[in-house]
Amino acid sequence: MSADPPVLSVSDLRVGYRTPRGPLWAVDGVDFELRPGEALGLVGESGCGKSSLGRALLNLMPPGGQVRGRVELAPRGTHEGEGPVDLVNASERQLRRIRGERASLVFQEPMTRLDPLMRVSDHFLEAIRAHRPRTDKREARRMAEAALAQMGIPRTRIDNYPHEFSGGMRQRIMIALGIVLQPQVVVADEPTTSLDVIVEAQILDILERLREDADVGLLLVTHNLGIVAETCDRVAVMYAGKVVEVGPVDQVFADPAHPYTRGLLRSTISLETTSLHSIPGAPPDLVDPPPGCRFAPRCPDVMSHCTASEPAYAEPAPGQYAACFLHPGAERHAAVAERGRA
Numbered sequence: 001m002s003a004d005p006p007v008l009s010v011s012d013l014r015v016g017y018r019t020p021r022g023p024l025w026a027v028d029g030v031d032f033e034l035r036p037g038e039a040l041g042l043v044g045e046s047g048c049g050k051s052s053l054g055r056a057l058l059n060l061m062p063p064g065g066q067v068r069g070r071v072e073l074a075p076r077g078t079h080e081g082e083g084p085v086d087l088v089n090a091s092e093r094q095l096r097r098i099r100g101e102r103a104s105l106v107f108q109e110p111m112t113r114l115d116p117l118m119r120v121s122d123h124f125l126e127a128i129r130a131h132r133p134r135t136d137k138r139e140a141r142r143m144a145e146a147a148l149a150q151m152g153i154p155r156t157r158i159d160n161y162p163h164e165f166s167g168g169m170r171q172r173i174m175i176a177l178g179i180v181l182q183p184q185v186v187v188a189d190e191p192t193t194s195l196d197v198i199v200e201a202q203i204l205d206i207l208e209r210l211r212e213d214a215d216v217g218l219l220l221v222t223h224n225l226g227i228v229a230e231t232c233d234r235v236a237v238m239y240a241g242k243v244v245e246v247g248p249v250d251q252v253f254a255d256p257a258h259p260y261t262r263g264l265l266r267s268t269i270s271l272e273t274t275s276l277h278s279i280p281g282a283p284p285d286l287v288d289p290p291p292g293c294r295f296a297p298r299c300p301d302v303m304s305h306c307t308a309s310e311p312a313y314a315e316p317a318p319g320q321y322a323a324c325f326l327h328p329g330a331e332r333h334a335a336v337a338e339r340g341r342a
């Protein structure tokens with residue numbers, strides 16, 4: 001990971017949906033930065049807002065979904081005078097130019113994204129020409145072959161159809177399509193779910209090489225903490241639309257500062273334990289979230305003031321931030337925030 005300025009700066013990101021029961025914020029005020037070559041893992045229970053956050057980074061919302069806040073993508077290279085682009089407030093035309101070229105989203109289930117009637121080579125041609133319309137067929141083919149080779153797919157397979165590949169190969173083709181134009185940022189949403197462990201290891205290896213060799217900033221959305229431990233530099237833990245803890249993976253996993261992170265880690269099977277703990281209770285209803293800390297109703301360490309005001313981030317160890325009143329600093333900031341709101 002480089003010490004360069006962030007490639008992506010996210011501030012006060014919110015993702016809202018309308019539901020029959022009322023509006024909800026699936027992502028509710030998230031801030032983070034991603035540096036070139038850095039992998040940030042995003043973890044949390046189902047429904048906490050991970051996919052919504054991942055898609056919001058590229059402003060890819062389903063109908064009825066809305067994004068607020070700022071997602072600043074740094075200029076590519078050192079273009080004098082060129083500032084960052086805010087993807088939340090960019091025009092649809094700007095977004096079309098950026099998606100796939102400078103920022104890519106890799107989904108699970110490639111078969112739903114690849115057109116069964118199109119050869120792999122044509123998928124590449126379409127993806128490349130969408131951004132560089134003057135690219136001739138031979139050049140597009142050369143670029144496609146290079147991207148496929150990076151993913152370990154032989155160039156002889158380039159004219160095959162998607163159904164002629166295994167699930168793992170299709171996922172690698174999707175990644176190759178996502179990186180063929182050498183984006184600055186890749187958001188990978190559960191890229192290895194439904195693949196066997198051997199293919200999973202191959203894909204993770206590919207993502208690792210991508211950020212090391214091409215300095216890509218990677219956001220890895222997953223519910224699998226083991227993958228994060230192996231692949232990522234930092235981890236952000238989400239609960240009910242908020243990032244409750246973020247920091248270096250080794251530090252957070254060895255000494256989690258938020259009771260929710262502790263619960264999440266305990267609920268993961270490890271080789272040393274034979275029993276599987278679960279966190280009692282269920283995540284809150286996002287249409288009507290509880291006041292104060294959203295984890296308070298399930299928290300084993302809950303204190304009276306946890307439900308009165310929302311904790312801000314304390315920094316219990318360098319670079320490790322937790323929104324929890326157990327740590328000095330959270331209270332002071334919370335008081336300031338409350339005053340600011342009044």
Ligand SMILES: Nc1ncnc2c1ncn2[C@@H]1O[C@H](COP(=O)(O)OP(=O)(O)OP(=O)(O)O)[C@@H](O)[C@H]1O
Binds near residue numbers: 018019050
């Ligand atoms: N299109 C939508 N319309 C309304 N609500 C939605 C929509 N998409 C997601 N939600 C709600 O937003 C919240 C966050 O969902 P999201 O899929 O982002 O979570 P997640 O952490 O990625 O879950 P999972 O791990 O199960 O994929 C959930 O309460 C979900 O029901």
